[in-house]
Amino acid sequence: MAKGPGFRVLPSRALRDLGLSMTDTDNEIEDLPAEQLPLDVWHRAHGARMVEFAGYEMPIQYEGIVAEHEWTRNHASLFDVSHMGQLMFAADEAGACAAALEALLPADLANLRPHRVRYSMLLNESGGILDDLMVTRLPEDSAADFYMVVNGATKWDDIGHLREHLPDDITMTHLDDWALLALQGPQAAAALEVLVPGVSDLGFMQAASFDWAEGKAAMWISRTGYSGEDGFEISIEAGRVATFADALVADERVKPAGLGARDSLRLEAGLPLYGHDLTEDIDPVSAGLAFALSKSRREQGGYMGHAACMVRLEAGGMAQQRVGLALEGRLPAREGAQVFAGETLVGTVTSGGFSPTLGHPIAMAYVETEHTGIGTALELEVRGKRLPATVVPMPFVPHRYHRKGA
Amino acid sequence: MPRYFTEEHEWIEVDGDAATIGITDYAQEQLGDVVFVEVPQSGTMMTKGKEAAVVESVKAASDVYAPISGEVLEGNAALEDDPALVNTSPEEEGWFFKLTVADAGELDGLMDAAAYKAFCESL
Numbered sequence: 001m002a003k004g005p006g007f008r009v010l011p012s013r014a015l016r017d018l019g020l021s022m023t024d025t026d027n028e029i030e031d032l033p034a035e036q037l038p039l040d041v042w043h044r045a046h047g048a049r050m051v052e053f054a055g056y057e058m059p060i061q062y063e064g065i066v067a068e069h070e071w072t073r074n075h076a077s078l079f080d081v082s083h084m085g086q087l088m089f090a091a092d093e094a095g096a097c098a099a100a101l102e103a104l105l106p107a108d109l110a111n112l113r114p115h116r117v118r119y120s121m122l123l124n125e126s127g128g129i130l131d132d133l134m135v136t137r138l139p140e141d142s143a144a145d146f147y148m149v150v151n152g153a154t155k156w157d158d159i160g161h162l163r164e165h166l167p168d169d170i171t172m173t174h175l176d177d178w179a180l181l182a183l184q185g186p187q188a189a190a191a192l193e194v195l196v197p198g199v200s201d202l203g204f205m206q207a208a209s210f211d212w213a214e215g216k217a218a219m220w221i222s223r224t225g226y227s228g229e230d231g232f233e234i235s236i237e238a239g240r241v242a243t244f245a246d247a248l249v250a251d252e253r254v255k256p257a258g259l260g261a262r263d264s265l266r267l268e269a270g271l272p273l274y275g276h277d278l279t280e281d282i283d284p285v286s287a288g289l290a291f292a293l294s295k296s297r298r299e300q301g302g303y304m305g306h307a308a309c310m311v312r313l314e315a316g317g318m319a320q321q322r323v324g325l326a327l328e329g330r331l332p333a334r335e336g337a338q339v340f341a342g343e344t345l346v347g348t349v350t351s352g353g354f355s356p357t358l359g360h361p362i363a364m365a366y367v368e369t370e371h372t373g374i375g376t377a378l379e380l381e382v383r384g385k386r387l388p389a390t391v392v393p394m395p396f397v398p399h400r401y402h403r404k405g406a
Numbered sequence: 407m408p409r410y411f412t413e414e415h416e417w418i419e420v421d422g423d424a425a426t427i428g429i430t431d432y433a434q435e436q437l438g439d440v441v442f443v444e445v446p447q448s449g450t451m452m453t454k455g456k457e458a459a460v461v462e463s464v465k466a467a468s469d470v471y472a473p474i475s476g477e478v479l480e481g482n483a484a485l486e487d488d489p490a491l492v493n494t495s496p497e498e499e500g501w502f503f504k505l506t507v508a509d510a511g512e513l514d515g516l517m518d519a520a521a522y523k524a525f526c527e528s529l
Contacts, residue, residue, distance in 0.1 A: 049436075060465075061438060064438055064439055065438050065439055065463075065464045065465060066438075066439040066464055069464075260438070260464065260465050263465070264464060264465075330441055330442045330489065331442045331444070331462065332441065332442065332462055332467075334467060353464060353465065354441040354442075354462070354464050356464065361441075383444075383460065
């Protein structure tokens with residue numbers, strides 16, 4: 001598992017929490033040597049502390065998680081997310097790709113317009129979430145019909161699932177020689193516009209191809225992210241990514257940030273993390289992600305997991321639901337902490353940590369539905385102590401996505 | 407006063423039959439921003455190698471083990487209000503707890519400052 005020098009200090013729980021709570025890897029890949037990202041040398045040269053995550057050596061932090069977190073909320077941070085799986089889907093016949101993917105995803109892909117990005121997921125027959133993902137309809141002059149980004153820790157399972165279930169006339173390409181960067185923060189658009197003119201015209205959840213003239217690199221850029229801030233995700237050839245990263249951080253508004261800040265930012269934004277807040281035992285309705293079950297597809301059906309999701313939607317009969325919890329004091333409750341209503345065990349924390357923006361700990365938990373009302377007082381057990389917590393709305397920190405005309 | 411270091415990145419400063427325990431600058435650097443420290447209460451009997459304190463950074467909870475045995479004399483109350491002292495002054499104001507030295511023999515084999523520095527450089 002963990003190999004970096006960051007893990008040699010204070011063994012045991014540091015290993016477990018930093019390692020396992022940041023690692024979604026199954027045992028089978030723990031024994032394989034970690035792979036290096038295209039920016040590996042770049043990260044080390046910028047002072048990153050590297051840890052193993054999803055089978056890759058990745059930067060967990062540069063100058064410090066809180067500093068990077070706050071920089072992202074106020075300026076712009078560059079995250080390397082090249083471990084994620086970038087997939088392209090193509091078919092000769094018009095409409096074949098949308099139809100094939102619609103058999104596996106609950107999104108309305110047939111009516112998704114070119115350049116539009118949707119949050120979606122892969123479901124199993126029981127409605128359990130195999131992965132959550134972003135899918136984009138490519139413009140008509142593209143070599144493929146859809147572009148999909150899936151989680152790094154699950155990408156090999158996803159590829160296997162897709163290969164097994166997609167018909168033979170669909171060509172799936174894994175873009176494993178393309179890097180993926182995320183530039184996030186209120187100054188991301190202004191900073192990226194300098195290098196890539198026109199990029200700030202993209203609306204939230206839109207994507208397009210751009211050229212970076214200086215590096216003669218083609219890029220696919222989406223106005224999306226995982227921080228709750230405005231920002232972009234930039235797909236670029238691995239061979240060009242270091243030069244482009246240099247150009248980005250040459251702007252004084254941009255600093256590199258690691259996985260630690262990525263995690264604390266997404267937690268404040270109320271965004272679930274696959275492997276923790278979402279698993280194949282959790283369905284989209286219980287996860288509070290019913291918006292990803294598009295209206296037309298609810299009625300039409302025809303996707304894996306549809307029947308199971310409909311039962312939960314119609315009956316409203318979820319045993320537990322994902323909620324946000326605000327804690328008093330400073331002691332964080334981590335993943336696995338038990339949630340109590342009085343003496344009754346009513347749930348489990350799936351993500352938790354200290355919120356740098358709010359100055360107190362926050363958590364996501366699955367809690368029995370009758371205890372999920374906003375304002376409900378609950379207790380979290382940490383090392384034998386009961387910490388008072390209150391059910392609060394998510395996001396914990398308001399989203400500040402780019403809205404046209406806003 | 408002699409100061410000893412462990413491979414678990416703790417420091418022990420011995421003053422007669424009492425000792426002050428903390429974590430080293432290297433350790434705080436590895437942990438990152440500390441948001442909470444749980445120190446033992448006075449009167450607690452510590453056994454060498456057992457969990458003595460917990461330090462929570464933004465991302466992780468880490469155990470601090472008792473590097474020697476003894477009875478806790480005092481936990482550092484200042485850490486309750488200002489846990490970041492562990493980051494800003496790990497080897498002075500950010501000490502964790504003081505305890506009696508039950509067995510001075512347990513100090514044998516611990517590193518001095520020079521040996522600890524070499525140990526960190528080897529990591």
